[in-house]
Each structure stands twice: as structure tokens, then as C-alpha cells.
Amino acid sequence: xxxxxxxxxxxxxxxxxxxxxxxxxxxxxxxxxxxxxxxxxxxxxxxxxxxxxxxxxxxxxxxxxxxxxxxxxxxxxxxxxxxxxxxxxxxxx
Numbered sequence: 001x002x003x004x005x006x007x008x009x010x011x012x013x014x015x016x017x018x019x020x021x022x023x024x025x026x027x028x029x030x031x032x033x034x035x036x037x038x039x040x041x042x043x044x045x046x047x048x049x050x051x052x053x054x055x056x057x058x059x060x061x062x063x064x065x066x067x068x069x070x071x072x073x074x075x076x077x078x079x080x081x082x083x084x085x086x087x088x089x090x091x092x093x
Contacts, residue, residue, distance in 0.1 A: 008047065009057045012040040016061065020078035033078055037085040058086050 015036045019029045044053040065079035 005049075005053060005056050008044065008053055009060065012036075012044070012057060013060050013064075015040075016079065016082045017064070019082075020075040023078045024072060024074045029078060030081075033082050034085055037082050038089060041086060041089045054086065054090050058083050058090070061086065 016033065019033050019036060023029045040057060041054065044050055044057065047053055061079050061083035065076045065083065068079065069076040
């Protein structure tokens with residue numbers, strides 16, 4: 001079975017999407033988002049195509065945040081925070 005970019009990043013983006021949904025319900029998820037992003041950077045960073053995977057991950061977060069922004073403010077804010085954190089961690093490595 002071949003691993004695809006979508007297949008490798010899907011569990012990671014769903015984890016952040018779930019946290020964003022919890023934030024919509026009023027939960028404070030800041031630390032959980034930071035932890036999820038750090039785990040993603042660590043796990044995807046071990047792959048041979050880590051840069052491509054991480055770029056796709058950040059792109060998904062930013063695109064989804066942009067599309068959700070007008071109707072789902074808290075959801076979009078969490079996704080954008082995750083994208084910013086991921087970019088910051090990527091630049092450090």
C-alpha cells in the first residue's frame with residue numbers, strides 16, 4: 001500500500017479540526033492545539049518528504065480557516081493559530 005500526502009496528513013488535520021470544534025463549544029483548547037501541532041511536526045518530520053507533508057498540513061489549516069472565517073469565527077481562529085504555530089516550528093527546524 002502506497003502512502004499518500006493526503007493519507008499521511010489526514011489524521012493530523014482531523015485532530016486540529018476536532019479541537020477547533022470543541023473551541024466553538026466554548027472549550028479552552030490552546031494548549032491542546034500547541035501540543036497537537038508539535039506532535040504533528042515531530043511525526044511528519046520523520047518522513048522522507050517531510051517538507052511537502054508539512055507544507056500540505058499548513059496549507060490545509062490556512063485554507064480551511066479562511067473558508068470558515070465568516071461563519072465560524074472560533075473554529076477559524078483555532079485553525080489559524082495552529083497554522084501559525086506549525087509555521088513557527090517548521091522555521092525552527
